[in-house]
Amino acid sequence: MIPAQFDYLAPTTVDEALAALAEHGDDAKILAGGQSLLPVLRMRLNAPEMVIDLNKIPELRGVRDDGDHLVIGAMTRHSDIATDPQVGEHAALLQKAVHHLADEQIRHRGTFGGALAHADPAGDMGAPALALGCEFVIAGRDGVRNVAADDFFVDLFETAIGEDEILTAVRVPKHTGWGAHYEKFVRVAHQWPIVAVAAAVKVDGGTITEARVGLTNMGSTPLRARAVEDALRGQPATEDAVRDAAARAAEGANPPSDLNGDAEYRAHLATVLTRRAVLTASGV
């Protein structure tokens, strides 16, 4: 399968990319790692007239320390996230999750920002980014704006990024010393999760003082399981307490029904996976 014809630009700065985007508007598509876009183009589910490739913009790649945040460039490859010591120390949840994303070859090529901008509700990076309260740095012709995680994911494959804007980086609040785990349920190797749960937990003297829980594929966007987070706060890090809190995982969710499972099954799955994720993150 071969994509339909398109023109191609590989700008070397964000400003050039924004100018190209402004010129071509609706007819243009941004190419990051291409691991979701190229299959879409090959199957001709989309046929842009112009593809703007961000791979030659070095400023978009890499992880840097910015005080109480890490700043992860949008074009940072998944495989870099997987091995970056700063991410391991301050945002372990991203690292736990990225190991479950697709397979090695895809992780070598796919990018953190690309996956988030694609906003597939079954994608593995959305729930961890949401759970950690990341800020999304979005550049447009009029400058740069930061969008909070809660406002970034709008709907199925839809984010707060405007048509003339580019996601340039993600600011990740440091969660140093937090336990983290990503529990993914999947039937086949290297596939999208039927449901997955991202949990980051702060445990102090056997008590869960704070918890952040994100759900993958439990609605049209990644979701926060806030009822679970509230229920966990101040609870002992024990199997019973976590099970009780995890029972609320599907509250407010609107999971899809498909060949892999109906909504009711997914709602049950979410409670089981939340219990496992929180317990493992708590070191129980």
Place this chain on the structure above:
Amino acid sequence: MTRISLTVDGAKVADDVEPRMLLVQYLRERLGKTGTVVGCDTSNCGACTVHLDGTSVKSCNVLAVQADGCEVTTIEGLAQDGELHPVQEAFRECHGLQCGFCTPGMIMQSVALLKDNPNPSEEEIRLGLEGNLCRCTGYHNIVKAVQHACGASTGSTNQTAGVTA
């Protein structure tokens, strides 16, 4: 048409290509490097795995224009001076193939895996090869071949851990 210049299996090449041309198409149809095969054509099976600047990628999921300025290694570039690469040798030794269709991708991914992790456990090998499908389901001998290759490459006579068959 877009002009690209790259190195493929050690040789410098330059061509005008349509932006929509996939890297695997370029390798096979322009350069005649048919050792790299197209399996699923949906970026699932990994048969088309090559190395792009030293890391493994699925060449059906990369545009040829994106390889501009890069170094590409295919299965045809692994053997040096008529000597098979140790991983190729290990696949032959351990019968790590049945029909052979997935083999180029399996070997390229195994080489990438061993570069990152020279002494992987059996589980790490299986996870590292997660993106490569064998339609004969001949995975056990493929895993044995990778274990054999790392034994050979470290000069160890200690054949790693029993494989659960």
